[in-house]
Amino acid sequence: MTAVDDQPAARTLRFPPGFRWGTATAAYQIEGGAQEDGRTPSIWDTFSRTPGRVLNGDTGDIAADHLHRMPEDVALMAELGLTDYRFSVSWPRVQPTGRGPAVQRGLDFYRRLTDRLLDAGIRPALTLYHWDLPQELEDAGGWPERETAQRFADYVAVVAEALGDRIPLWTTLNEPWCSAFLGYGSGVHAPGRTDPEAALRAAHHLNLGHGLAVGVLRELLPESAAVSLVLNLAAVRGASDAAADRDAVRRIDALANRIFLDPVFHGSYPRDLLDDTEEVTDWSFVRDGDLAEISRPIDMLGLNYYTPTVVAAAGPGHVPSGTPSPWPAADEAVRFLPAPGPRTAMDWPVDADGLAELLARLRRELPRTPLLITENGAAYHDYADPSGAVRDPERIAYLESHLAAVEQAIASGVDVRGYFLWSLLDNFEWAYGYGRRFGIVHVDFASQRRTLKDSARWYAALIAANRGQVPADGRRSRYRRGR
Numbered sequence: 277m278t279a280v281d282d283q284p285a286a287r288t289l290r291f292p293p294g295f296r297w298g299t300a301t302a303a304y305q306i307e308g309g310a311q312e313d314g315r316t317p318s319i320w321d322t323f324s325r326t327p328g329r330v331l332n333g334d335t336g337d338i339a340a341d342h343l344h345r346m347p348e349d350v351a352l353m354a355e356l357g358l359t360d361y362r363f364s365v366s367w368p369r370v371q372p373t374g375r376g377p378a379v380q381r382g383l384d385f386y387r388r389l390t391d392r393l394l395d396a397g398i399r400p401a402l403t404l405y406h407w408d409l410p411q412e413l414e415d416a417g418g419w420p421e422r423e424t425a426q427r428f429a430d431y432v433a434v435v436a437e438a439l440g441d442r443i444p445l446w447t448t449l450n451e452p453w454c455s456a457f458l459g460y461g462s463g464v465h466a467p468g469r470t471d472p473e474a475a476l477r478a479a480h481h482l483n484l485g486h487g488l489a490v491g492v493l494r495e496l497l498p499e500s501a502a503v504s505l506v507l508n509l510a511a512v513r514g515a516s517d518a519a520a521d522r523d524a525v526r527r528i529d530a531l532a533n534r535i536f537l538d539p540v541f542h543g544s545y546p547r548d549l550l551d552d553t554e555e556v557t558d559w560s561f562v563r564d565g566d567l568a569e570i571s572r573p574i575d576m577l578g579l580n581y582y583t584p585t586v587v588a589a590a591g592p593g594h595v596p597s598g599t600p601s602p603w604p605a606a607d608e609a610v611r612f613l614p615a616p617g618p619r620t621a622m623d624w625p626v627d628a629d630g631l632a633e634l635l636a637r638l639r640r641e642l643p644r645t646p647l648l649i650t651e652n653g654a655a656y657h658d659y660a661d662p663s664g665a666v667r668d669p670e671r672i673a674y675l676e677s678h679l680a681a682v683e684q685a686i687a688s689g690v691d692v693r694g695y696f697l698w699s700l701l702d703n704f705e706w707a708y709g710y711g712r713r714f715g716i717v718h719v720d721f722a723s724q725r726r727t728l729k730d731s732a733r734w735y736a737a738l739i740a741a742n743r744g745q746v747p748a749d750g751r752r753s754r755y756r757r758g759r
């Protein structure tokens with residue numbers, strides 16, 4: 277069965293043979309089963325149970341019930357024609373206290389998932405950390421403490437020993453910027469701390485955890501397995517070309533991008549970052565040998581992109597917002613401005629040029645590193661109409677414009693190997709709970725019924741056209757109705 281009838285993809289977006297067509301998810305956002313098989317709370321269980329932290333008091337207790345519906349979800353992926361699927365392992369499900377031996381029942385879920393994917397001809401891409409730190413490790417200090425990086429490396433060994441023979445692509449961390457700066461700076465993500473120094477310490481220890489994990493993976497995985505890191509790099513633009521606005525861009529670029537890119541790819545922290553933040557920290561938590569560890573070579577870089585960031589110099593009379601900032605030491609100096617254009621349900625401007633800008637930059641700066649788009653997508657307030665269909669033309673337009681940017685980037689020489697749409701299923705969107713829907717598959721959270729949205733059919737048609745399964749002649753698609 278396929279999600280497309282015999283009609284072509286709506287546009288003749290063309291990608292090289294072998295391009296990976298995926299979707300991405302994360303454990304806490306879809307799995308549910310929060311108390312099953314010996315799983316203990318992660319920082320997100322604690323945070324979501326804290327009144328006022330998550331919209332409507334939602335938690336990931338049940339989420340999209342993927343823990344129990346995994347076979348159905350893999351069948352959906354096969355129906356869409358996906359070649360790849362990116363998921364994350366829940367640390368507290370496989371190593372509940374963040375220390376010691378693995379819980380086999382926890383690991384078994386990921387073994388079954390991997391086997392199902394491979395049986396369906398879908399390549400698994402495994403992310404080791406997508407924000408669900410075991411609460412016990414947070415109680416011991418969390419990512420601001422060096423010990424957490426070592427705990428992470430030990431957990432990585434547990435997962436690599438169990439699944440190393442079957443997973444071709446491994447990612448250490450997903451979006452360490454969010455873990456460090458939203459988790460410990462602005463506090464809008466778990467664990468909800470608001471301490472600029474802790475945020476910078478966390479960023480370094482996440483980098484260190486990544487480097488230690490790369491070392492472990494190189495030791496335990498077959499040579500054929502690829503190792504990567506996923507960053508949500510910011511496409512930072514200045515409000516004008518004035519020197520002060522350019523300096524605001526430089527400052528945010530250091531805190532959003534170069535704080536990860538420089539140590540990972542060049543073995544150093546940017547001088548301007550250290551200078552900008554000297555009133556917050558002296559960076560003495562960076563020890564001899566750390567940067568060598570962090571800069572172990574990786575095989576690929578994953579880029580997550582949603583929307584650009586526009587900044588200006590704060591200027592005279594600027595009053596910082598007064599709410600805790602995710603940008604250490606930048607609050608007094610930088611103003612954030614809305615980008616123009618239509619917005620998604622996250623209130624994020626739709627702007628595919630930002631993706632093009634980042635890809636061009638990565639080609640200039642890291643010409644020998646293959647890239648994957650590991651997340652890209654949009655939230656809209658989707659619902660099933662009386663006929664049962666879920667119409668999401670804005671999401672299709674969003675995806676089409678961003679995939680067109682990727683197509684063009686490849687044509688201009690950027691080495692992009694694949695695209696993982698965020699997300700397969702509607703899911704727990706962190707502080708927005710179930711109030712934002714990113715899926716191309718609609719989930720009715722009361723019944724857990726899955727319904728393909730129009731965007732899923734559009735994506736399936738595009739994949740089929742590119743995999744040579746249907747002709748792509750530019751005619752408008754007709755998608756098979758209903759499931």
Ligand code: IFM
Nearest residue numbers: 302451580651698705714
């Ligand atoms: O849902 C998140 C995902 O977990 C990480 N990247 C951004 C997505 C949308 O906010």
